[in-house]
Amino acid sequence: MSITEQPNDSFAGHSSPARKEPVVDDVALRILSVLRNNGRISMAALAERVNVSRASVYNRVDQMTKSGVITGFSANIDPGAVxxxxxxxxxxxxxxxxxxxxxxxxxxxxxxxxCAITTGEHDAMLLIRSVDIGDVHDFVTGVIAARPEVKSVVSVVVLDEVIRRNTVLPSDIPDRSSESRRLGMTRFTTAGTGRDGITTR
Incomplete structure (x- = not known):
């Protein structure tokens, strides 16, 4: 299951990325927390899990789907198993x-x-999967590096995917504001010319 928010258009100057106003309330977050791990759960079981009526759950799921908070339902596939x-x-x-x-x-x-457009030393990051290392080499040199828009390419092989979460919700993130004040400001490297307006749809 894929649940996403609309991306920010750009970084605001040299400050941290703009924080968005929450688009869902606590009940919606509880619904999303269940659905991200079990998109096939029945509305009755979901209502029981989040302690609201079945009609309310149905309406909220329908509303979040229509508004784009829930972007779709799909099976989670183990890449290694295929x-x-x-x-x-x-x-x-x-x-x-x-x-x-x-x-x-x-x-x-x-x-x-x-694929993500990024700030910093490189302009974009791609995540790819393949059967063997030779396929990675063929893709990097024969497909990506061969594109006329590409100036340079650096590739690294992932040794272990330690964490793979479907979606992180605001309710998952602990309040670390006091820690941030102790450590000082974090500096974000801004996007280069032409990158700051690029977004995914």
Whole structure:
């Protein structure tokens, strides 16, 4: 099951990323917490788990689906069990003025499980899976590095996926405000020219 929020458009100057107003209340968060781990649960069982009426649960799930808080229901698949035992992260630097072509291009490549435009040294990060290391090499050199928009590529093989959560909800995150005040401000590296307006849809 995939549950996401709409992404921020950009970083606001040199400050931390803008915080969004919550789009769901405590009851909705309890519903989402159950659904992210069991998208096939019945409305009756879900209502019992979150301690609200069945009609209320049905209406809330329907509303969150229509509003885009819940983006869909799907099976969680173990990549290794279907033969994709190798996971790699590919960090890409893109030539200036090539962002739209790069973004449109990677969206058409079925090998890519995840792509994010990033701040910092590299411009984008791709997550790919393959049968063996040779396939990773073929993908990086023959598909990504071969694209005219790409300036350079760095790839790393993932040795162990320690945590793979379906979705982190606001209710999962503990309050660390006092710790942040003790440690001082965190500096975020802003996006390079052309990257700050790129978002996924």
């Amino acid at each position: 033969g994709l035992g190798i996971c790699a992260l590919v960090f890409v630097t893109v030539h200036p003025q090539s962002w739209n072509r790069f973004r449109a291009g990677v969206m058409q490549i079925p090998d890519i499980e995840y």
